[in-house]
Amino acid sequence: MSVADTTGADTAAVDQKLAELSVSSPADHGSTDAKSDDDHDQVDGEKKKKKKKKSGNKHKKKKGPGAAGQTTPPTIPVSKLFLNKYPEGHIHEYIDDNSYRTTSEEMRAKDRLCEQQVNDLRRAAEVHREVRSYARSQIKPGMDLADIAEMIENGTRTLVEENGFQSGIGFPTGLSINHCAAHYTPNTGDHVIIQNDDVLKVDFGVHVNGHIIDSAFTMTWNDRYDPLLQAVREATNTGIREAGIDVRLGDIGAAIQEVMESYEITLDGKTLPIKCVRNLCGHNIGPYTIHSGKSVPIVANGDQTKMEEGELFAIETFGTTGTGLVHEEGVCSHYAKSGDETVQPRIASAKKLLGTINKNFGTLPFCRRYLDRIGESHYYMGLKHLVDNGIVTAYPPLCDSPGSYTAQFEHTFILRPTCKEVLSRGEDY
Structure with a gap:
């Protein structure tokens, strides 16, 4: 889930719209073999019993992303599949001045002190991977964003075994289209239909005991947007690679910007630079707090604040064909x-x-x-x-200029004493 630096923005228009009972949608977007029974000697009652049994098998079992025995759609809680021992994320060993941490017995002892937190995060991350794997296979043009939000959120509730503040949804499902970069989810009564030329950002979170996994991806159905997605995906991976204990936040932003803005895209005969959305940024995450103080810029800003051991961060980057500056827009x-x-x-x-x-x-x-x-x-x-x-x-929704396109990728990682673990990493991104 993104955070904007425009904390002083004028929200008067938003407050006026909030008091209205009517609901609007994002700007400028349209809404509108079972086996046969060969045994003819069976009595009719037996045939009916057999057919009833077959029709009840609604969920085909398949091997999920790291979870053998998951159903399609996913309905089995991850705790039942992994018996409280969840897959670890992508491990990055520390280098240079922090390389000693990998083998230090002191660091290993400190690592053991945060085992429960890490296990909670891994459980939430596995839920995210399995829910998004199914969602990515189902989302397509012609679908209503409200149905997509319900699919993702109901899947999350089921797989994490929603239980008050012990486990559940981390934050509302973001489904932002085209020039809308972040913070749009349908209100009740909204009906926004995905079009073939749309760029859709899907941003959702899962928590276990308040430990939140925040991860996002972008979907398109026209390969003309490939350079935009490639730029943002590589920029996010660059930010993750550069992050570490005692690394300055401004240095991470500079590395992200260098990669992002090395790309360009040709749309409708015009070649456009891909820009960072400079007033959106990553953030650290605290217990039950999605934005917990530190911001990770995606441009060079000279911030000398350092990342610290034990901190949980979401690196998210946004690329745009527009101005590179988002503003509040819509209900x-x-x-x-x-x-x-x-x-x-x-x-x-x-x-x-x-x-x-x-x-x-x-x-x-x-x-x-x-x-x-x-x-x-x-x-x-x-x-x-x-x-x-x-x-x-x-x-409120955060948007660049109308007619522009924005994309987003995001992962959550923890700076463990012995290594950096990218918890939400999967085979998809």
């Missing part, structure tokens, strides 16, 4: 409690809604669909009051 769907307990709401509807947020989401991000799902209604004014008073933060 808001994403929200998160700000964490400031000193301010209390003054109106009854806001107090009631805050109680619902505390009970169901805490500091985890949520969307209006999630409020609808748990039975909240007529909450618009209460939500607006919470946003206006800084108790809840609104995260």
Whole structure:
């Protein structure tokens, strides 16, 4: 899930739209062999029994991404497939001044102290891989974004065994199209249909005991966008490779920018440079907190802040054919409690809604669909009051210039004492 540096942006237009009951969609986008029974000597009752048994076999078993015995669609919780010993991510050994960490007994002892956190993260990562593997096989032009969001979120709930704050969805599923780079998910009643020439960013999260895996990918159905996807994928991998203990955040941003902006793309006879979206960035992740203080730039900005041992980071990069600067646009769907307990709401509807947020989401991000799902209604004014008073933060869609295209790739990694582990890495990206 992305974070913008435009924290001081004017949200008056968003607040006005929030109070409206009608819902709009992203700018400028359209909506609109079982085996035969050869035994003729069987009685009719036996035949009916056999057919009933066959028709109940809805989920074909297949070997999933690292999970033998998973169904299609995935329905078996990963805890049942791996018996609490989950696949490790992609391991990067430390080099140069940190190379001693690989064999240091002291570092190995420190590693053992965070085994439970790492195991929780690996469980969440396996859920992400299996859900996205199925989603990537199913998403295609003609589908409604609302159906895609439900498919991903219901799969996540099932595979992680959703259980309050112990395990569940990390944040709302981002399904941002074309010039919309991030923070769009359908509100109830939205019907946005994928078109053949769309560029779709899919960004979703999974948590176990508040340890969040944040990972995203981009899908297209026209190979003319291949250079854009290649640039962003390579830029993300560069950021991951450069990251490490005591590495300066600004140096990572410079490396990402150098790779991203070495690419160009030809669209409709025009050759365009691929730019970094300079006011979007990666971030570190804390318990139940998707953006936990440090930001990882995707351009050179001179930030001397260093990454530290034990920190969890999401490296995400955004490439664009537009201006390289996103702004808030459209009706808001994403929200998160700000964490400031000193301010209390003054109106009854806001107090009631805050109680619902505390009970169901805490500091985890949520969307209006999630409020609808748990039975909240007529909450618009209460939500607006919470946003206006800084108790809840609104995260409206973030868009570049109309007519441009944006792409995103993202992975979560942890800086363990002995190695860097890219937890969300899979065979797909």
